[in-house]
Amino acid sequence: MPPLRLGELLQKKGLAKESHIRIALAEQAITGNLIGAILVKLSFVSSKDITQTVAEQAGLSFFDISSYNIPEEVLRLVPRDLCSRLGFVPLKVEDGIITIGIGTSENMRAVDAATRITSKPPKITMVDSSAMEAALEKSYYFLENPIQEGIDKIVESVKTGELTGTKISQLTDYLVKDAIRRKCTDIHVTPTSDTVHVFYRIDGVLLQGHCLPKIVHSGIISRVKILSKLDIAEMRIPQDGSFSFNFLNMRYDMRVSTMPTIYGENLVIRILGSGGAILRLASLGFDKDDTERLRRLFLKPYGMILICGATGSCKTTTLYAALREIDLIEKNVLTVEDPVEYRLSMVKQTSVSEKAGYSFEAAGRTFMRQDPDVILLGEIRDEETATIALRASITGHLVLSTLHTNDAVSTIPRLVNFNVDRFLLSSALLCVIGQRLVRRICSGCKKEYTLKPGELESMGFTGLNDMKTTFKGEGCSDCGGTGYSGRTTIGEIFIVTQEIKELIYSGASATAMLDVAIRNGMKTMRDNGIQKAVSGITTFEEVLRVAG
Ligand SMILES: [Zn+2]
Numbered sequence: 001m002p003p004l005r006l007g008e009l010l011q012k013k014g015l016a017k018e019s020h021i022r023i024a025l026a027e028q029a030i031t032g033n034l035i036g037a038i039l040v041k042l043s044f045v046s047s048k049d050i051t052q053t054v055a056e057q058a059g060l061s062f063f064d065i066s067s068y069n070i071p072e073e074v075l076r077l078v079p080r081d082l083c084s085r086l087g088f089v090p091l092k093v094e095d096g097i098i099t100i101g102i103g104t105s106e107n108m109r110a111v112d113a114a115t116r117i118t119s120k121p122p123k124i125t126m127v128d129s130s131a132m133e134a135a136l137e138k139s140y141y142f143l144e145n146p147i148q149e150g151i152d153k154i155v156e157s158v159k160t161g162e163l164t165g166t167k168i169s170q171l172t173d174y175l176v177k178d179a180i181r182r183k184c185t186d187i188h189v190t191p192t193s194d195t196v197h198v199f200y201r202i203d204g205v206l207l208q209g210h211c212l213p214k215i216v217h218s219g220i221i222s223r224v225k226i227l228s229k230l231d232i233a234e235m236r237i238p239q240d241g242s243f244s245f246n247f248l249n250m251r252y253d254m255r256v257s258t259m260p261t262i263y264g265e266n267l268v269i270r271i272l273g274s275g276g277a278i279l280r281l282a283s284l285g286f287d288k289d290d291t292e293r294l295r296r297l298f299l300k301p302y303g304m305i306l307i308c309g310a311t312g313s314c315k316t317t318t319l320y321a322a323l324r325e326i327d328l329i330e331k332n333v334l335t336v337e338d339p340v341e342y343r344l345s346m347v348k349q350t351s352v353s354e355k356a357g358y359s360f361e362a363a364g365r366t367f368m369r370q371d372p373d374v375i376l377l378g379e380i381r382d383e384e385t386a387t388i389a390l391r392a393s394i395t396g397h398l399v400l401s402t403l404h405t406n407d408a409v410s411t412i413p414r415l416v417n418f419n420v421d422r423f424l425l426s427s428a429l430l431c432v433i434g435q436r437l438v439r440r441i442c443s444g445c446k447k448e449y450t451l452k453p454g455e456l457e458s459m460g461f462t463g464l465n466d467m468k469t470t471f472k473g474e475g476c477s478d479c480g481g482t483g484y485s486g487r488t489t490i491g492e493i494f495i496v497t498q499e500i501k502e503l504i505y506s507g508a509s510a511t512a513m514l515d516v517a518i519r520n521g522m523k524t525m526r527d528n529g530i531q532k533a534v535s536g537i538t539t540f541e542e543v544l545r546v547a548g
Contacts, residue, residue, distance in 0.1 A: 006050070007039075013053060021035075047130040051129065065135045068135070073093065075090065082113060096120055104129065105126065137249070138181070178209065184271065186201040186269065187267075188200075188266070189268075192263055196213070204439065224269065228242055238259045240257050252271055279320075304400075304430060306429070307401075308406075309436055314435070316402070318491075320342045328346040332373045335347060336363035337352065337378040348370070360385045361388060364389075380402070380415075380418075390424055394428050412432075433494075435491040442479035444485070448470075449472040461540060490525045490543070490546065494517055524547075530543060
């Protein structure tokens with residue numbers, strides 16, 4: 001496809017602007033790289049967007065492999081090196097027909113190879129070529145190195161008295177790799193009186209992963225302590241540390257915390273996300289009206305926009321989706337984060353380094369001399385950061401930041417507690433976005449479920465008496481039997497109108513502000529969750545768990 005053609009297509013779909021294409025062409029003249037690759041490098045367009053566009057043009061479907069686990073029987077059918085050499089990925093086999101994913105719209109050699117393997121022409125779909133190699137690498141690795149088998153062997157060696165230090169290191173490795181395979185965010189190693197349980201937090205919920213003999217407990221703890229440069233001998237007080245784990249060409253940052261319990265030290269390892277692709281505002285999970293509202297708010301020239309929610313509620317994901325709405329060529333965007341999670345070129349991203357004296361406050365001061373339009377301050381955590389954010393937003397800049405509060409409106413009393421001036425706050429604040437994550441029903445096993453009379457009411461959901469059926473996931477191999485796969489946001493947008501400004505200024509309670517906001521049409525996180533349960537994206541149980 002000639003370069004301009006792709007550019008035009010992306011423009012027509014509203015995925016790229018003319019100014020983006022112009023800059024990409026200017027880079028192409030220097031580097032000679034493909035226009036698509038340049039657009040991705042500059043983060044104007046994601047590799048997934050480009051593939052989808054090309055697929056549409058070629059009349060092919062698009063398949064998202066980033067969150068797909070290729071079934072073992074499919075992997076066994078096709079040799080790994082053949083996939084890499086011909087540039088395709090086997091996805092599934094149904095009635096003897098294989099579906100393959102290809103990265104470029106014409107790949108006859110892959111089609112030929114797949115036909116030879118199954119003696120039937122394959123179904124073809126397009127996959128993001130930048131995610132293809134990683135998917136192959138991971139799938140075949142776990143096919144050739146089955147984790148459970150490895151763990152079983154080590155447990156067996158305990159019984160035969162052949163446990164060694166090397167085996168303990170191996171076991172620790174297995175536990176971490178299993179966590180990565182399952183896309184989990186936290187690993188818990190929890191001792192009981194005679195066993196050790198390993199739990200994995202997946203999509204926000206803890207799931208039991210492995211049960212091990214107690215004898216391996218101290219070994220695992222010591223191994224992780226050594227990796228994190230902690231004191232092995234000290235077992236009476238909690239310790240914090242970190243280490244990085246390299247696996248399949250990816251680096252994972254791990255934050256470690258130990259805590260003494262009556263049965264020995266409890267260990268929690270948080271796997272820090274490596275960011276991944278930056279989403280579009282429209283795909284975050286806010287409904288259509290709210291997405292449009294957000295889009296308009298992020299185009300304001302100055303003021304403060306805050307995103308609140310618990311740790312791990314993807315506040316940064318929303319901030320970056322919003323940054324993509326801003327014209328990064330016309331506006332100077334500076335960020336200070338701890339650490340930088342997503343990379344977006346054209347944005348000047350900096351990372352806090354307390355050791356070197358580069359704090360949020362120091363960055364805030366420096367930024368003022370860097371001619372900014374938009375400032376992203378990773379987190380408002382105290383009086384200093386609150387003051388910096390506020391000062392920047394009343395001097396003609398758009399300030400974006402996050403805060404740990406349970407819902408949008410609680411942010412106001414929290415900021416007032418940080419001693420910020422009520423008048424300045426009421427004039428600077430544009431809106432507060434509250435968000436939490438609910439698990440999505442697994443598409444592999446989603447089934448209609450007939451409600452018992454009064455079932456929703458007994459869960460506290462009123463006004464839904466007309467609903468006779470809803471959806472649930474029955475549990476399948478795709479979702480590890482949980483019935484859920486992946487998560488989506490439920491959110492609320494608290495817009496600071498003139499009426500709310502006056503309430504902030506006069507020191508009104510959060511409840512009073514919430515009442516006014518709801519009267520003016522604000523939908524709460526819970527409302528948004530119910531809407532998602534009604535439309536079968538999530539379940540009412542999930543909404544109850546997350547939003548009460
Ligand atoms: Zn399922």
